[in-house]
Amino acid sequence: MQNTADVVIVGGGIIGCASAYYLAKKGVSVIVLESDGSIGNGGSSRNGGGVRQSGRDPRELPMVMWGIRHLWPTLSEELGVDVEYTQKGNLRLGKTETHLKILRKLTDGAAACGLDVKMIDGDEVRRINPYLSGEVIGASWCPTDGHANPLTATLGFYKRAREMGVRFLTGEPVTRLQKRKGKIGSVITPNNVYAGEKVLVAAGYESRVIAGTVGIDIPMQKVKVECLVTEAEAYLFQQMLGTAEADFYGHQTKHGSFVFGGSTGLEPCNIDNGTPVSSSIAASCICRGIMKYFPALSDAKIIRTWAGWIDECADKIPVIGPVEEVPGMYLACGFTGHGFGISPGAAYSIAEIMTGGCPPVDLVPFRYDRFRAKI
Amino acid sequence: MGSVNDRSRDIGKFSEQPDDDRIICRCEEVTKGEIRKAVHDGMFTMTEIRRYLRCGMGLCQGQTCAGLVKGIVAGELGISPSELGPATSRAPMRPVPMKTLGNEKGGGY
Numbered sequence: 468m469q470n471t472a473d474v475v476i477v478g479g480g481i482i483g484c485a486s487a488y489y490l491a492k493k494g495v496s497v498i499v500l501e502s503d504g505s506i507g508n509g510g511s512s513r514n515g516g517g518v519r520q521s522g523r524d525p526r527e528l529p530m531v532m533w534g535i536r537h538l539w540p541t542l543s544e545e546l547g548v549d550v551e552y553t554q555k556g557n558l559r560l561g562k563t564e565t566h567l568k569i570l571r572k573l574t575d576g577a578a579a580c581g582l583d584v585k586m587i588d589g590d591e592v593r594r595i596n597p598y599l600s601g602e603v604i605g606a607s608w609c610p611t612d613g614h615a616n617p618l619t620a621t622l623g624f625y626k627r628a629r630e631m632g633v634r635f636l637t638g639e640p641v642t643r644l645q646k647r648k649g650k651i652g653s654v655i656t657p658n659n660v661y662a663g664e665k666v667l668v669a670a671g672y673e674s675r676v677i678a679g680t681v682g683i684d685i686p687m688q689k690v691k692v693e694c695l696v697t698e699a700e701a702y703l704f705q706q707m708l709g710t711a712e713a714d715f716y717g718h719q720t721k722h723g724s725f726v727f728g729g730s731t732g733l734e735p736c737n738i739d740n741g742t743p744v745s746s747s748i749a750a751s752c753i754c755r756g757i758m759k760y761f762p763a764l765s766d767a768k769i770i771r772t773w774a775g776w777i778d779e780c781a782d783k784i785p786v787i788g789p790v791e792e793v794p795g796m797y798l799a800c801g802f803t804g805h806g807f808g809i810s811p812g813a814a815y816s817i818a819e820i821m822t823g824g825c826p827p828v829d830l831v832p833f834r835y836d837r838f839r840a841k842i
Numbered sequence: 843m844g845s846v847n848d849r850s851r852d853i854g855k856f857s858e859q860p861d862d863d864r865i866i867c868r869c870e871e872v873t874k875g876e877i878r879k880a881v882h883d884g885m886f887t888m889t890e891i892r893r894y895l896r897c898g899m900g901l902c903q904g905q906t907c908a909g910l911v912k913g914i915v916a917g918e919l920g921i922s923p924s925e926l927g928p929a930t931s932r933a934p935m936r937p938v939p940m941k942t943l944g945n946e947k948g949g950g951y
Contacts, residue, residue: 770900
């Protein structure tokens with residue numbers, strides 16, 4: 468097999484797989500290199516599954532809104548895999564006046580961008596979701612938000628792209644990029660060298676290390692998230708849930724399990740031994756958080772916990788687009804823990820810009836060179 | 843594992859077998875045929891098979907079917923089951939009610 472293609476993608480997560488799919492649709496030949504043994508084993512399979520617009524930075528809103536309007540509704544049919552997309556709204560919950568203040572600010576910002584989102588009081592929250600406790604005094608409500616299954620969505624993009632001829636190699640860690648005549652040239656792994664006219668680096672946090680080999684640095688850090696999964700329960704509700712402080716989020720999945728994420732507050736100091744290991748305190752802490760919001764779930768059995776890394780960008784929105792110093796090189800990283808919902812829109816835009824087309828939304832807010840000192 | 847895995851390599855065509863409707867993962871009711879088909883969809887590892895089909899994601903967390911699934915996947919890929927790494931085991935090893943798990947004293951580190 469040849470080690471050259473029009474485009475070499477570094478990273479087999481949902482951004483890499485979806486970009487490969489949209490590029491293949493345009494007739495572009497693609498090789499995807501993934502360091503892990505499995506496709507999508509990083510943040511793509513380790514997130515709460517939110518397909519959300521509310522609560523986002525206004526700079527991200529046009530892209531995620533476009534994706535929710537144009538890509539998510541038909542994604543299962545398109546990929547031939549059920550991605551379990553459910554568009555039944557998002558409640559972002561508040562229990563104190565301080566929470567409501569945060570929510571009002573987010574809601575005003577999003578509404579100014581044309582998003583259908585509003586503040587509702589505690590009674591209205593419980594009309595939408597009767598299982599929420601009386602501690603909830605208000606929420607933001609966005610009816611066009613929802614959730615999907617990150618596992619089948621990531622693998623669905625992979626499956627479809629593979630069927631269309633994209634070559635995927637796992638267990639193939641990229642150690643460095645190499646320029647040739649001032650342009651992107653080779654993608655180098657311990658045993659092989661790959662070459663592409665264009666290279667997309669979409670490797671989560673590891674993008675920082677890889678881009679660094681051609682002198683490009685994206686200010687981001689690894690932050691741990693932890694989640695738990697219950698056994699399948701009777702149907703309770705379909706909304707995506709979050710909180711003002713983003714300390715708790717989740718939904719009930721199609722097969723009945725609840726997936727809830729949360730934080731202990733100790734994440735910045737968690738030990739990093741190379742793999743995202745569930746800490747001994749997180750699941751218990753998340754359980755206490757959930758029971759305050761959902762007393763009815765206190766008997767639900769936890770069957771599984773997991774943890775993952777967020778590639779948190781300095782200003783908490785991703786870097787998407789070409790790198791001017793290295794012609795032919797593109798970045799898509801730093802999605803900061805809310806990359807799943809935006810991934811189809813982001814990947815579609817990447818495929819457009821890499822083929823000389825016009826992305827459906829302006830990519831200027833995502834430039835790699837936007838970071839500035841505060842004074 | 844540890845070596846490069848080319849997902850485009852030829853593993854032959856999927857052909858039906860008489861026992862394809864046999865349930866392998868009892869918790870999530872996943873059949874042998876579904877597992878074999880998933881391999882042809884490109885799911886070459888236990889982790890991918892699990893996430894794609896949900897086998898091993900139910901109440902027993904794959905403690906019953908993991909060995910069987912591994913044998914089927916390895917057979918389809920034409921490799922030895924020992925070449926397939928296991929799917930990750932995740933705490934708690936038995937289902938624990940939320941009110942019990944959340945009741946550890948003090949939330950200490």
